[in-house]
Amino acid sequence: MNAALLDVKSVSKSFGGVQANQNVSMQVPEGRITGLIGPNGSGKTTLFNSIVGYHPIDGGSIRFEDREISKLRVQQIARLGLLRTFQQTRIYSKMDCVKNMLISVPHRNATFSDMFKPYPPDLTEKAEHLLEFVGLYQKRHLVSGDLSFGQQKLLEFAMALMNEPRVLLLDEPTAGINPTLINGLIDRLKLANTEFGITLFVIEHNMRVIMNLADSIYCLAHGELLAHGSPDEIQGDQRVIDAYLGAH
Amino acid sequence: MNALPNEHRIHLAVLAFGLAAPFIFGAFTFQFTILWIMILFALTWDMMGGQMGYNSLGNIVFFGAGMYICAVVQVGLYYDVGLYTAPDSSISGASFTYQQYFTGLVLGLICAAIGCVLLAFVMSSFLFGLRGPYFAIGTLGIALSAGELMGAWEWVGAGSGIAMPVFPGGVEARSLMFYFIALGAAAATYWFVRWLYSTRYGLAINAIRDDEEKAEAMGVHTKRYKSITWSFSAFFLGISGGLFGNMTGFIEPLEVAFPTVTFGIFMVAMALLGGKGTIWGPVIGATLFHVIKEVTWTYLLGWQWVALGLLIVINVVFFQQGIMGWMQRKWPERFGIQVDASMRKGSERPSDRTSTP
Numbered sequence: 001m002n003a004a005l006l007d008v009k010s011v012s013k014s015f016g017g018v019q020a021n022q023n024v025s026m027q028v029p030e031g032r033i034t035g036l037i038g039p040n041g042s043g044k045t046t047l048f049n050s051i052v053g054y055h056p057i058d059g060g061s062i063r064f065e066d067r068e069i070s071k072l073r074v075q076q077i078a079r080l081g082l083l084r085t086f087q088q089t090r091i092y093s094k095m096d097c098v099k100n101m102l103i104s105v106p107h108r109n110a111t112f113s114d115m116f117k118p119y120p121p122d123l124t125e126k127a128e129h130l131l132e133f134v135g136l137y138q139k140r141h142l143v144s145g146d147l148s149f150g151q152q153k154l155l156e157f158a159m160a161l162m163n164e165p166r167v168l169l170l171d172e173p174t175a176g177i178n179p180t181l182i183n184g185l186i187d188r189l190k191l192a193n194t195e196f197g198i199t200l201f202v203i204e205h206n207m208r209v210i211m212n213l214a215d216s217i218y219c220l221a222h223g224e225l226l227a228h229g230s231p232d233e234i235q236g237d238q239r240v241i242d243a244y245l246g247a248h
Numbered sequence: 249m250n251a252l253p254n255e256h257r258i259h260l261a262v263l264a265f266g267l268a269a270p271f272i273f274g275a276f277t278f279q280f281t282i283l284w285i286m287i288l289f290a291l292t293w294d295m296m297g298g299q300m301g302y303n304s305l306g307n308i309v310f311f312g313a314g315m316y317i318c319a320v321v322q323v324g325l326y327y328d329v330g331l332y333t334a335p336d337s338s339i340s341g342a343s344f345t346y347q348q349y350f351t352g353l354v355l356g357l358i359c360a361a362i363g364c365v366l367l368a369f370v371m372s373s374f375l376f377g378l379r380g381p382y383f384a385i386g387t388l389g390i391a392l393s394a395g396e397l398m399g400a401w402e403w404v405g406a407g408s409g410i411a412m413p414v415f416p417g418g419v420e421a422r423s424l425m426f427y428f429i430a431l432g433a434a435a436a437t438y439w440f441v442r443w444l445y446s447t448r449y450g451l452a453i454n455a456i457r458d459d460e461e462k463a464e465a466m467g468v469h470t471k472r473y474k475s476i477t478w479s480f481s482a483f484f485l486g487i488s489g490g491l492f493g494n495m496t497g498f499i500e501p502l503e504v505a506f507p508t509v510t511f512g513i514f515m516v517a518m519a520l521l522g523g524k525g526t527i528w529g530p531v532i533g534a535t536l537f538h539v540i541k542e543v544t545w546t547y548l549l550g551w552q553w554v555a556l557g558l559l560i561v562i563n564v565v566f567f568q569q570g571i572m573g574w575m576q577r578k579w580p581e582r583f584g585i586q587v588d589a590s591m592r593k594g595s596e597r598p599s600d601r602t603s604t605p
Contacts, residue, residue, distance in 0.1 A: 052465065074464045074465055075464050075467050075468065075469065075470065078464070078465055078466055078467030079467040083465070083466070083467075084465060086462070086465075090459050090461065090462040090465075091458075091459070091462070092454065092455045092458035092459055092462065092463075093458050093459070094454070094457070094458050094525075095451070095454055095455070095458060096585075096586070099451055099454075102448075102451055103448075103451040103452060103454075103455045103463075103466075103468070104466055106467065107466070107467040107468055107469060108467070110469060112472075114448065115447070115448055115449045115452065115472075115473070115476075116444075116447045116448070116449055117447060117448060118446065118447055118448070119448060141586040142586050142587070143585065143586075143587075146587070159466070163466060163467070
């Protein structure tokens with residue numbers, strides 16, 4: 001197996017006296033769906049934030065496509081094609097859905113003069129196509145802040161696809177979504193992986209979802225890596241069960 | 249997005265009024281000149297505060313800087329600035345020929361615009377580390393200190409200011425010329441922001457307004473957009489400053505060049521009154537504000553500041569979205585805004601979350 005697309009090596013991060021991540025290593029192989037689980041407060045989101053450059057790490061290394069990115073800034077990392085969505089969904093709430101999509105085009109090669117150009121019509125087409133993909137086509141001209149929370153999550157996902165990332169880090173994509181819609185979302189995540197070729201790295205609390213979705217799963221507890229394996233292995237791992245049930 | 253129906257007709261009507269006003273209402277030419285400058289103020293403030301969500305209380309810095317740059321160029325072309333501004337100067341009332349005057353004025357306005365752009369770039373390098381209320385206070389601090397600093401600088405006349413070159417023609421011609429420069433500057437600002445908001449640029453700064461962290465996470469060059477927006481704003485404010493200095497004929501740091509608590513606050517109040525984040529809002533707000541201000545100054549003398557303060561209080565307490573914002577909410581279809589019918593009935597009202605950090 002060749003080197004992982006995203007390679008996290010012994011990353012540590014503490015906030016004051018709280019050790020949020022300690023010596024965490026994991027690999028996200030290209031073209032796959034990797035899961036990240038762990039009880040509340042186990043450091044999952046902190047790890048995501050470290051990867052996308054939201055805060056500096058105390059030690060270790062984070063490599064993306066064999067390039068050290070732990071010293072880069074948020075925007076630089078995003079422009080490399082490493083994108084994250086937020087646990088508390090974040091969209092541009094005063095703009096309509098299509099505009100939310102248009103501003104999400106990749107900014108990788110944006111030059112100075114690009115700033116003052118109008119959007120070509122095929123971009124609008126692409127935006128509408130992706131909105132259709134997540135099931136928001138009918139609402140595309142509504143102000144996004146008026147959408148329900150679940151719809152905003154779908155919009156955020158569509159915006160991420162618009163950005164054509166290499167790796168997409170999803171922080172609890174199904175949290176707050178109507179259970180009847182979750183199956184549809186799982187299908188779309190899988191499609192994004194197979195059809196658009198986007199590598200996914202997913203934090204998820206819903207076990208049914210993550211076991212269905214991921215090829216391999218990492219489990220964090222108390223900021224440390226507890227277990228790694230296929231969904232079946234993780235499901236049978238006594239340490240994981242103990243961590244969730246608080247048997248320490 | 250902010251389009252009014254029949255916008256072209258409105259443009260033509262405003263333009264026709266603008267061109268005819270000094271000839272019909274000759275007694276009010278000066279007031280109309282100020283009105284165009286006020287519209288320019290509100291439009292440039294709205295680029296930052298309305299469209300990009302950065303509430304600057306210090307935009308007046310560019311007004312004052314433009315004024316001083318223009319003055320220094322106008323004087324400096326023909327005289328030694330230090331000698332000209334000295335308290336017992338013999339050349340202070342020096343006369344300028346037609347050619348000297350207009351060369352100085354044109355060059356001065358150009359230098360004012362460019363100088364303010366450079367100043368905005370310098371200021372943005374450290375002020376954009378601040379966000380929200382801290383940015384507002386940071387810019388306010390800059391504005392207040394700018395006035396004091398200029399007041400201590402002997403070369404530009406310190407607290408006693410600079411007597412501007414005297415217009416070499418008649419009174420009537422003078423006021424008409426300044427009127428049309430102000431009209432032109434306001435119209436140019438209006439067309440510029442209209443064009444700007446129709447490009448990708450408009451969406452990018454709106455994204456920064458709605459959620460800057462999200463924009464960063466999506467790879468938008470936020471820093472670049474912020475600096476350039478401020479520079480655009482500074483460009484037009486610099487011109488307005490140079491113009492205003494020449495109109496008043498005498499500039500000094502605190503009351504004329506850096507009037508933080510009058511013009512500096514007016515530009516915010518006008519944009520809020522008309523509806524920030526819209527194109528027409530600042531125009532309508534500035535017009536209404538200016539009219540109310542002039543009426544109270546005439547008929548409520550002694551209480552004029554109270555009346556103006558009351559207007560601002562009513563605006564921000566009961567009418568935060570401003571006139572255009574209110575109209576857009578009342579008749580969304582007329583502005584091309586779609587509203588979900590089911591939402592309107594309030595059956596499934598989503599949480600009224602805004603993404604301000």
